[in-house]
Structure formats: structure tokens, C-alpha cells
Amino acid sequence: MKQNTLSEDAKTEDTSIGSSKLKAEENYKGCKVLLISEVKQVLSQMDVKPNYMFLVNTINVDDAKKLFMTKVRIDYKNSELEYLAAEIAKKCYGLPMSIVTTAKALKNQNHLVWRETLKTLERQKLTGTPEYSTNLSYQLLENEELKCTFLLCACMGQDALVSDLVRLCIGLGFLEGIYTVREARDKVQILLMKLKESGLLSNSYSISCFAMQNLVRDAALLTASEEKQIFMLTKCKLDEWPDEDKLEKYTAIFLRQCDVNTAEFPGNIRCPKLKVFHFDNNHHHFKILGNFFQEMKELRVLILIGVDISELSSSIKCLRKLRKLCLEQCINLDDQLCINIGELKNLRILSFSGSDIKSLPVALMQLSKLQILDISNCSKLEAIPPGLISNLTSLEELYMSNISTEWESHDNASLSELGNLNLSNIDLQIPSIDRLPKDLFFNNLHSYKIVIGSSNRHLEPELNVPEKYELLRYLAIREKDGAFALVTI
Structure with a gap:
């Protein structure tokens, strides 16, 4: 156990920030960066001096x-x-x-x-x-489970989060004999270890991520396109959608940080075999028309990032087989949309992270199979009905940091409800120590990040607040004198 106490007054001056940054830069003085390229011109354009370039010959x-x-x-x-x-x-x-x-x-x-x-x-x-x-x-990979995992890794981009891969695997539901999130995490770690042993994956800068060589990814995406009928675009301009006959064969569509204009986005596409649709558009709050998902009955995973979803209530209601729904950084999440989400009985993962949702509807109580709920960074979220969270009996992971909900006030939920769940991972911010339940539901937690007291972004770099996806035990308590007591286990 490690415990530190930081004085708030000592960290509030701008000069302190500048000083700490300067010290950080001094710590990196003398470090060298190795750049590798197959084309010499790339290094020349980066102003690398000729005497610092070395030609590496092939092995004899x-x-x-x-x-x-x-x-x-x-x-x-x-x-x-x-x-x-x-x-x-x-x-x-x-x-x-x-x-x-x-x-x-x-x-x-x-x-x-x-x-x-x-x-x-x-x-x-x-x-x-x-x-x-x-x-x-x-x-030569030993089974289809490992092959599917490898192709998913290729579709996720460089230095992808292990937690995102876990959620994707749960959403697709192809892990044999796996029923809990904890089991899925352990299984995915084993699969990643085997892929690293085979040379198809490598370690990243963090244990929370994994990496793949670009040449390996290019080959994997070609295989994904030919064998699994996966359509993938990253940081590209989508001039026109594939032909109808191709769309009918696709099992997954990934559009990551692409430029797609409203005029080029169809009102409806027929994808009867589609199981994954991931859309992250560069045009902020791009609007998708209401009937877009109506002919995607087999969809298991739907990820929309930075989208205006004001017209999607009826369309999402049709996705009865959906297991993972992420509406992150989205706007216009109205009550009817959330009510319709409550009818998606097979849903295992639901994320509104960073969206403008104002209240969680009681209809979400119907999600009896929900295992992961993420409402973090929802700055406008004020209402969580009493009994809603405690009725999500299958819930294992709950992310609700940086929200403005006042616990136990204005007919809102009580923190004591969390003690009735079998949670293994939680990310939570509690405004006051007075709101703490008597039993702080630590018994079954495998991982947690809990901050007690009002947030102070100025202190966060010094406190080294972990990302919500990191698995560790972290508790920060704001004391009466304004200082923070930090405990990590």
C-alpha cells in the first residue's frame, strides 16, 4: 500500500505547473528517438541529418x-x-x-x-x-476463436486498449464457455499472449494496450476483407458506399475517423449479415437518418461516436440481437430513445460516455443481462432513478466518474444500492465523504477507482489519476484542509 498527502495550496500556482513541466523536460534530456522507414525520403522530409541515417542491410x-x-x-x-x-x-x-x-x-x-x-x-x-x-x-493458429481475435485486433488500430477488445468479444459473443466479464478478461489475455508468441502482436507502451506491426495489420485486413467480408476505412474520405451486393455480404463495417458528408450517407442500407457497425466521423455531431439500421437484424455491436442520434429511436429498437451499444460523445439522446434501448433484452454492454444524456429512464431496469454500464463524463446527467442500478442484477462493471448527479437528493439513487450488486470493477466519484455508505462495497471488487470530494483538475496530474480502463485499486480522499490523501493498492 502506498499513501501520499498533497497540499492543495502548493499546487495551485501557475509557476508550480511551469516548474514541474520544466523538471519533466529535464528528466528526458539526452534521450534518443529511433525512427525506422523503408523510404529514405520520409526521414529527409523530417529533417533528419544525413550523418544520422544508417542503411540496414538484409541478413545473409x-x-x-x-x-x-x-x-x-x-x-x-x-x-x-x-x-x-x-x-x-x-x-x-x-x-x-x-x-x-x-x-x-x-x-x-x-x-x-x-x-x-x-x-x-x-x-x-x-x-x-x-x-x-x-x-x-x-x-496455423490453433482455432477459430484465436483467428477471430487476431482479425479484430487488426481492425482496432494501433495501441488499442485491451478493455475495448474485451468489450468487442463480449459483444460478438464468440468466446466459448465464457459468461462473466472477469472470465472474458482472463480469456482475452490468454488469447493475446498466444498471438504475441506467434509474432502477430507485440507489447505496447502500456500493459493496458497491445500493438501490431503495420505490415502485419495490412496483411490481416486483407484476410479480414477476403475471408470474413469486413469493410474497414481509417482516416479516409468515403466518396461512395460499396455496391449493394457487397453490402449484403459484409459481416462488419468499421469507419474510423473518416470524412463522410451528409449527402454521401444513405438513409438506409441492406446488410442482413452485418454483426458490427462502428462509426466515428470527423464531422462532429453528424446526423444519421432514422431508418438507417432497420435492415441490420443480425447486428451484435453498434458503436457511434460523436453523432447526432435524434432520429434513431425507432431504428435502434429493431436491433433485438444487439449485445453491445456505445453512444459515446453523442447528442440529442431523448427519453424515447432510452426507453427503446430498454427493450434490447440481450444487451450486455451499454455506454453513454461523454454524451449529453440528462437522465436515465426507469425502462433500463429491463436490461437483466447488462454486465457493463458506462455513464462517465456525462456532464449533463442529473437524474438516476432510485432502484434503477440495483435492479441491474447482472451488472459487473460500472463507470460513473465526472457526472453531476446528486446522490440521495431530488429522488436520485443512493450509493448504498451499489452494495446489492456483484460488482468487480467500479469507477466512481463521490462529492462528499458524508455520502459514503457504511459498507463501502469493497468485498468483491477486483478493481476500483474511487475519488471522494469535489474534482480538481489542477491536481489530477500530481495525483496521477489512472484511466478508467486500467485495472488497479485506487482511492483518493479530499480532506477537510483541502489536501488529498491518495491510496493505491
């Missing part, structure tokens, strides 16, 4: 063989595997990433798989490019 045949055998973990006693290793390594043409990825794919595989791999390379005149290595690793 002998070193390629040694690297391959090291990664695949075989010795020189098996002459057949040694021969196959040497021949396959040659096909990688000295590219370290191809050598490593191919070797990890063939590790622990039968020698017949090695032979077939070499024959395929020779017969089709393929080289061990990263694309081929990635596809080989993908084809």
Missing part, C-alpha cells in the same frame, strides 16, 4: 538460417528440419520480420507442415514477405 543466408532456427528452437541434431529451416529461411530473403514471423508460425508444428510450407513457397514462387508470413501464421 547463414545468419538468416541461425535466426530462424533460434526462433523455432531446434538444434542441429535433426538434419531434416535443419535442411527445411535453411530452405525456408532463404525464401525470406534476409528480412528479419519475415524470418521471425515464419519461424514462430512453424514452431512446434509437424515436419509435414514444414514440407508443405516449403512446397507452397516453391510452387507459387512466393517469397517470405511479411504478408505471406502473416498469412501463414494466421492459417
Whole structure:
């Protein structure tokens, strides 16, 4: 257990902020940044001096063989595997990433798989490019569960959050024998570990994230498009939608930070096989027309970010198989929309994070299967009816920081209701220590972030307030003298 007490007065001056920033910069003095590019012109455009550029040659045949055998973990006693290793390594043409990825794919595989791999390379005149290595690793993954997880990782972008992957997997419901969020988290961590061992994923800057090489992602997205009929665009301009025959085959559509004009967005599209629709548009508060989702009856995951959803009440009501609904940073969430959401009986995950919702309707009590509720950063949320949260009997994770709700006033819910739930993870801000229930429902919590007292953004950097998705035990209490007592476990 670590405990710190910070004086508020000592942190309120602008000069203190400048001083702390200066110290932070001094700590990084002398650090070096390594930039890698396949095109020299890219580095030149970044004003990298010529004497700081180094050309890295490909690996020679002998070193390629040694690297391959090291990664695949075989010795020189098996002459057949040694021969196959040497021949396959040659096909990688000295590219370290191809050598490593191919070797990890063939590790622990039968020698017949090695032979077939070499024959395929020779017969089709393929080289061990990263694309081929990635596809080989993908084809040799042990089951469909692992393959689906890998393709989802590719669709999520660089340094994606593990928690977002967990929610996506729960939403799609393809994890065998998994029923709770805690079980899903553990399962996803195992799947990520296996993908990292195969060379398809790598560690990110944080344990809360995972990373994927761009060349691996490009190959994975090609596979996702061809095998799973997934349509993916990131930071692009969508000039026109795919043809109707393609839309009818798609199982997922991801539009991430794309430029889509209102005139180019159809009023309705027919996607009878679609299970995921993710839309994050660069035009803030883009309006989607009311009938847009009516012919997506198989939809399991719907993610809308920064959208005006004033016309979607009837359309969302049709999505009876929906398991994950995220309306984040959205505007015009009216009461009728929320009432219709209450009819989505299969919903496991519901997020209004950052949206302008003003009150939670009693109709949400009907969501008996709901496991994750996120109403964090809803600055206009004032009303949570008594008994609403306590009636969500399947709820495991609750995120409700930075909201303006006054607990136990104006017919609002009571914090004591949380003690009736089997919560394993909570992110909560309590305005006053006087509002604390006698039993602070810590018994079953696996992870929590609780701030007691009025928020003070000026202090947050010093308190090192964790992200809501980080799994840890964190309690900050604002004391009478204005200081904060910080406890992390």
C-alpha cells in the first residue's frame, strides 16, 4: 500500500505547473528517438541529418538460417528440419520480420507442415514477405476463436486498449464457455499472449494496450476483407458506399475517423449479415437518418461516436440481437430513445460516455443481462432513478466518474444500492465523504477507482489519476484542509 498527502495550496500556482513541466523536460534530456522507414525520403522530409541515417542491410543466408532456427528452437541434431529451416529461411530473403514471423508460425508444428510450407513457397514462387508470413501464421493458429481475435485486433488500430477488445468479444459473443466479464478478461489475455508468441502482436507502451506491426495489420485486413467480408476505412474520405451486393455480404463495417458528408450517407442500407457497425466521423455531431439500421437484424455491436442520434429511436429498437451499444460523445439522446434501448433484452454492454444524456429512464431496469454500464463524463446527467442500478442484477462493471448527479437528493439513487450488486470493477466519484455508505462495497471488487470530494483538475496530474480502463485499486480522499490523501493498492 502506498499513501501520499498533497497540499492543495502548493499546487495551485501557475509557476508550480511551469516548474514541474520544466523538471519533466529535464528528466528526458539526452534521450534518443529511433525512427525506422523503408523510404529514405520520409526521414529527409523530417529533417533528419544525413550523418544520422544508417542503411540496414538484409541478413545473409547463414545468419538468416541461425535466426530462424533460434526462433523455432531446434538444434542441429535433426538434419531434416535443419535442411527445411535453411530452405525456408532463404525464401525470406534476409528480412528479419519475415524470418521471425515464419519461424514462430512453424514452431512446434509437424515436419509435414514444414514440407508443405516449403512446397507452397516453391510452387507459387512466393517469397517470405511479411504478408505471406502473416498469412501463414494466421492459417496455423490453433482455432477459430484465436483467428477471430487476431482479425479484430487488426481492425482496432494501433495501441488499442485491451478493455475495448474485451468489450468487442463480449459483444460478438464468440468466446466459448465464457459468461462473466472477469472470465472474458482472463480469456482475452490468454488469447493475446498466444498471438504475441506467434509474432502477430507485440507489447505496447502500456500493459493496458497491445500493438501490431503495420505490415502485419495490412496483411490481416486483407484476410479480414477476403475471408470474413469486413469493410474497414481509417482516416479516409468515403466518396461512395460499396455496391449493394457487397453490402449484403459484409459481416462488419468499421469507419474510423473518416470524412463522410451528409449527402454521401444513405438513409438506409441492406446488410442482413452485418454483426458490427462502428462509426466515428470527423464531422462532429453528424446526423444519421432514422431508418438507417432497420435492415441490420443480425447486428451484435453498434458503436457511434460523436453523432447526432435524434432520429434513431425507432431504428435502434429493431436491433433485438444487439449485445453491445456505445453512444459515446453523442447528442440529442431523448427519453424515447432510452426507453427503446430498454427493450434490447440481450444487451450486455451499454455506454453513454461523454454524451449529453440528462437522465436515465426507469425502462433500463429491463436490461437483466447488462454486465457493463458506462455513464462517465456525462456532464449533463442529473437524474438516476432510485432502484434503477440495483435492479441491474447482472451488472459487473460500472463507470460513473465526472457526472453531476446528486446522490440521495431530488429522488436520485443512493450509493448504498451499489452494495446489492456483484460488482468487480467500479469507477466512481463521490462529492462528499458524508455520502459514503457504511459498507463501502469493497468485498468483491477486483478493481476500483474511487475519488471522494469535489474534482480538481489542477491536481489530477500530481495525483496521477489512472484511466478508467486500467485495472488497479485506487482511492483518493479530499480532506477537510483541502489536501488529498491518495491510496493505491
